[in-house]
Amino acid sequence: MCKAMQRAISHSPRSMTMVGVCLHLFPTMIAAAYPWYLATFYQLLHSKSVASAFFSLCLALAVPGTAFISLHSLARIQPMRSEALILLRLTYITFISPSLYVLVGVLLYLMKFDGRDLQVWIAMWLILLITAWLTCVSRRGEVLSPLASESTRTVRLIHGVVASIVLVVFVFAHLINHTFGLFGVEVHEAIMIYLRHLYRSPFVEPVILVLIIFQIVSGLVLVEAKIRTIQSMFDALQTASGLYLAVFITSHLTAVFVLGRHAGVETDFKWATALPAGLLADPWAVRLIPHYFLGIWLLLIHVACGGRIVLLAHRVKPRAADTVCGLLIVASTLWTAVILAGVVGVRV
Incomplete structure (x- = not known):
């Protein structure tokens, strides 16, 4: 995956290709399903399907894992361009998904919105994905100074x-x-x-x-x-x-x-x-x-x-x-x- 990202990035000397943008959005896409991985882990564990439960837990950990691969790849781009910076920030947010999901749950509990974690979580990531995509498309190629x-x-x-x-x-x-x-x-x-x-x-x-x-x-x-630095x-x-x-x-x-x-x-x-x-x-x-x-x-x-x-x-x-x-x-x-x-x- 990391090599594919590098090829997509290096394809254009002026800006990142749309393929590259999509590859770097992949961790965020799977982050939207993070609660489902945990729910599946819980269900499979209690149905005695230990191997399948472990696989579901690995899927949950794949969210920060793929995010790190992406952000490490993006962090080596120089000069830093606007779309890379946007994707890098989004990928950092994706990396913190496990603790962010806990924080969302705690805050919703304090606000008496019990049981709304999944809806809020999915809505949050959809907003982030759409915003990042539109911003990348509109600001491609702009060189940023470190x-x-x-x-x-x-x-x-x-x-x-x-x-x-x-x-x-x-x-x-x-x-x-x-x-x-x-x-x-x-x-x-x-x-x-x-x-x-x-x-x-x-x-x-x-x-x-x-x-x-x-x-x-x-x-x-x-x-x-x-x-913004290498x-x-x-x-x-x-x-x-x-x-x-x-x-x-x-x-x-x-x-x-x-x-x-x-x-x-x-x-x-x-x-x-x-x-x-x-x-x-x-x-x-x-x-x-x-x-x-x-x-x-x-x-x-x-x-x-x-x-x-x-x-x-x-x-x-x-x-x-x-x-x-x-x-x-x-x-x-x-x-x-x-x-x-x-x-x-x-x-x-």
Whole structure:
């Protein structure tokens, strides 16, 4: 698919062909059916068709997967033209579909529009597709100048420093806590109670929240600046994962503080994993499986890619920096798998 995209792009020196536009719209087209993949996964799983259920889950994950292939291809186009930028933005939105679907569900629940998730979701993607298509057709060939990287240098520096603080004080402790979910709810909660003395203290918690909000806002600024520049695979991963995290964290904070703590509900491991029934037993909660998986995995990947940038800034050879980043991504995948196993109910 990626090679086909490249051929369609390179066919015209002036602008992207209509075939190229259609190929890059494909991930968004299949994103419109994302709720159906999850519903089919749930139905097949409970009819004991495990292999078919797994295939449906793979279809759901194919939405961000194909979106990344597309955005990586688009990110290598220079000079950047208007239709490529429009498609790139649309593809980034497609990439965040799993967490976006959760956020849509949470917001509709808060607005008392229960059961309207599918209709709103399909309407949203139809509007995006039609808008992108019409804009691409009307603005084909317009060359866009890249934004100067120096303009965001200060933002990048502060973003990295704040990220380090949040990772050390909260994120890594939170992930380690979830890792112990594999050993049972009691073990998880014992560690959680201990850690909450730190990150839920009256002084620390507001500071963490402010820093996280800053990370979301500054991250969006960096994404917009980086979207017009040539990106390697690791650069594209860093940008895409950062945007995904912005939506994931927004959804997570909304659920925790509005649906949970504001309503007087204990936001512990039982709440997050829909116990005692579990995520696999609830047709709404199954959307949390790819949401959690990609949220944790892309968080760790984002950190790994950020570390690669630091290594390059310290004049480490690109091949060595890429190797370190690749190894960290492998380790991140294993760690994510362990956490997700505990989340879906596996116990040792």
